[in-house]
Amino acid sequence: MGQTTAEKIFAAHLRDEPFAGTKVLDLDRVLCHEITTPIAIADLQWREKDRVFDNTKIKAVIDHVTPSKDSKTALQAKMLRDWARRHEIKDFFDVGRNGVCHALFPEKGFIRPGFTAIMGDSHTCTHGAFGAFAAGVGTTDLEVGILKGVCAFREPKTIRVNLTGALSKGVFAKDVILYVIGQLGVNGATDCVIEFHGPVVEAMSMDARMTLCNMAIEAGGTCGICQPDMTTVEYLWSFIQEEFASKEAALEAYQQWCADADADYVKVLDFDVSTLIPQVTYDYKPDCVKSAAELSGTPVDQVYIGTCTNGRIDDLREAAAILKGNTIADTVRGIVSPATPDIFKQALDEGLIQIFMNAGYCVTNPTCGACLGMSNGVLSEGEVCASTSNRNFNGRMGKGGMVHLMSPATAAATSITGVITDARTL
Amino acid sequence: MKKSFGGPVISLDRADINTDEIIPAKYLTEATKEALTPYCLEDLKLEGFDPKGEKLDNATVIITRENFGCGSSREHAPWVLEVNDIHTVIAESYARIFRQNMFNCGMLAIELPKSDIDQLMLLEKDSAGTMQIDVKLDEQSIKATGSAGEATFSFEISPFDKALVEAGGWVEYADARY
Numbered sequence: 001m002g003q004t005t006a007e008k009i010f011a012a013h014l015r016d017e018p019f020a021g022t023k024v025l026d027l028d029r030v031l032c033h034e035i036t037t038p039i040a041i042a043d044l045q046w047r048e049k050d051r052v053f054d055n056t057k058i059k060a061v062i063d064h065v066t067p068s069k070d071s072k073t074a075l076q077a078k079m080l081r082d083w084a085r086r087h088e089i090k091d092f093f094d095v096g097r098n099g100v101c102h103a104l105f106p107e108k109g110f111i112r113p114g115f116t117a118i119m120g121d122s123h124t125c126t127h128g129a130f131g132a133f134a135a136g137v138g139t140t141d142l143e144v145g146i147l148k149g150v151c152a153f154r155e156p157k158t159i160r161v162n163l164t165g166a167l168s169k170g171v172f173a174k175d176v177i178l179y180v181i182g183q184l185g186v187n188g189a190t191d192c193v194i195e196f197h198g199p200v201v202e203a204m205s206m207d208a209r210m211t212l213c214n215m216a217i218e219a220g221g222t223c224g225i226c227q228p229d230m231t232t233v234e235y236l237w238s239f240i241q242e243e244f245a246s247k248e249a250a251l252e253a254y255q256q257w258c259a260d261a262d263a264d265y266v267k268v269l270d271f272d273v274s275t276l277i278p279q280v281t282y283d284y285k286p287d288c289v290k291s292a293a294e295l296s297g298t299p300v301d302q303v304y305i306g307t308c309t310n311g312r313i314d315d316l317r318e319a320a321a322i323l324k325g326n327t328i329a330d331t332v333r334g335i336v337s338p339a340t341p342d343i344f345k346q347a348l349d350e351g352l353i354q355i356f357m358n359a360g361y362c363v364t365n366p367t368c369g370a371c372l373g374m375s376n377g378v379l380s381e382g383e384v385c386a387s388t389s390n391r392n393f394n395g396r397m398g399k400g401g402m403v404h405l406m407s408p409a410t411a412a413a414t415s416i417t418g419v420i421t422d423a424r425t426l
Numbered sequence: 427m428k429k430s431f432g433g434p435v436i437s438l439d440r441a442d443i444n445t446d447e448i449i450p451a452k453y454l455t456e457a458t459k460e461a462l463t464p465y466c467l468e469d470l471k472l473e474g475f476d477p478k479g480e481k482l483d484n485a486t487v488i489i490t491r492e493n494f495g496c497g498s499s500r501e502h503a504p505w506v507l508e509v510n511d512i513h514t515v516i517a518e519s520y521a522r523i524f525r526q527n528m529f530n531c532g533m534l535a536i537e538l539p540k541s542d543i544d545q546l547m548l549l550e551k552d553s554a555g556t557m558q559i560d561v562k563l564d565e566q567s568i569k570a571t572g573s574a575g576e577a578t579f580s581f582e583i584s585p586f587d588k589a590l591v592e593a594g595g596w597v598e599y600a601d602a603r604y
């Protein structure tokens with residue numbers, strides 16, 4: 001019997017199997033941000049074990065609330081900053097160089113096919129877009145990861161999702177993943193990895209693949225995984241060219257992580273996405289999904305474009321293409337947060353920032369910001385936000401606020417009209 | 427150090443209770459677990475449930491439905507339970523990260539089939555707030571006792587999760603071994 005990508009990565013990283021079914025893996029990356037790491041640091045200090053297993057494999061960023069908004073968030077940032085200095089963690093990203101973790105770390109070339117990575121953040125599943133096994137964990141797992149470079153997992157089962165056909169114009173990776181979550185349900189992939197296959201994924205950019213994998217957790221999945229191919233190699237090339245004689249050689253090496261043709265899946269789902277139309281969530285669970293057309297006309301107070309789901313350059317281009325020459329409704333507050341400084345610069349170079357500002361958007365620095373209701377656009381009781389993020393839980397963007405998840409194109413169209421709008425109808 | 431389990435119960439009769447409901451993100455700026463204490467389940471909207479009520483205040487065991495603890499990876503969710511002396515959760519199923527966080531903290535996330543949870547919820551209701559749970563980890567069984575009767579259920583726990591509970595958590599376990 002062949003192996004899935006996750007099974008191959010597990011086999012190659014197995015440190016220990018203390019009990020049948022429990023696998024302790026060696027970690028290639030332990031990723032840290034300022035919300036979940038400081039308590040791990042404090043606990044290590046309290047245990048008199050303030051050490052790190054390998055300061056080249058640990059990467060850290062201040063991204064959730066940045067620049068700090070108050071004394072408490074300033075303390076969290078300081079704890080992470082001091083710790084990074086103390087242990088000479090070179091890849092630490094502070095104000096001016098920081099961005100949303102799941103956009104920044106891939107962009108720096110930190111994630112490679114076949115890697116294992118953990119982070120104290122549920123959307124760590126994003127990094128599976130590179131053919132890696134990357135899982136969100138809690139602070140205790142993070143703490144042990146920092147100290148020992150290991151993490152324990154039940155070996156996940158794999159769900160294979162075949163995406164066939166071709167996306168029609170105006171339909172994006174976000175629409176695909178919202179649709180898939182609607183089909184799987186919020187716990188349809190618990191303890192499973194979701195492996196994405198098929199011509200639709202093969203045709204996707206890395207940005208789009210990250211959008212796809214980012215939301216695996218919203219179906220309960222441990223990680224979303226795409227198969228490494230030439231698109232992966234091209235994205236990583238500037239970081240790996242010393243390692244390989246040619247792109248073809250890199251491709252060959254990376255393809256050892258592709259699932260075998262006779263791999264065993266708990267479930268295989270086939271979706272022909274040719275007829276898929278833009279999707280939007282309603283209610284307070286990410287599997288409550290309808291078409292934008294069905295929800296069209298629903299008024300919104302705020303439109304938020306950014307986050308680890310859809311704050312990358314492709315996303316800003318999609319939104320700007322809709323906004324160009326338009327202005328947003330005067331009942332709407334538009335906020336756009338490019339996910340990293342490089343994305344911000346690129347958007348400046350391409351004139352996208354100008355388009356957003358001319359349309360009436362507030363452009364913020366790269367940060368998670370309003371996505372988790374902590375800064376830069378928190379909703380008030382009863383307000384509604386059209387957002388390109390990944391979570392619509394009650395109160396997620398502010399107590400009593402309502403969130404509709406959608407693609408950047410749908411969000412942009414919605415900002416123009418002030419009500420949920422299928423961008424293809426503009 | 428191994429924790430104590432069992433005690434008075436509160437039932438949260440809804441599936442998919444997420445970690446934002448257990449502890450809202452705005453409190454994630456606290457730098458100690460203890461500081462979270464007053465905010466337990468603050469954003470949970472559920473008929474008959476009062477996050478500031480006596481029932482939650484007294485409870486050391488939660489019984490609930492499917493997919494408990496879904497959403498964010500924040501360990502603040504088990505911590506806010508821990509600092510409120512709730513060391514035992516009994517549910518139909520859990521989100522993976524939350525479940526692991528519970529065991530990593532040396533706490534118990536017990537999984538029972540829907541029919542058992544139905545029975546527990548009913549007994550809890552009929553016992554009008556008097557139900558207690560006794561946990562026998564060695565025997566992998568729990569006993570519910572209330573004014574309306576009693577019932578015993580057995581549960582599965584992986585040997586690894588059991589070892590974490592015995593050790594008092596993953597840091598202790600991993601530090602001794604790796």
Ligand code: SF4
Pocket residue numbers: 064100101102121123307308309367368371372389390
């Ligand atoms: S952008 Fe939102 S979902 Fe992504 S890491 Fe930040 S808070 Fe989490």
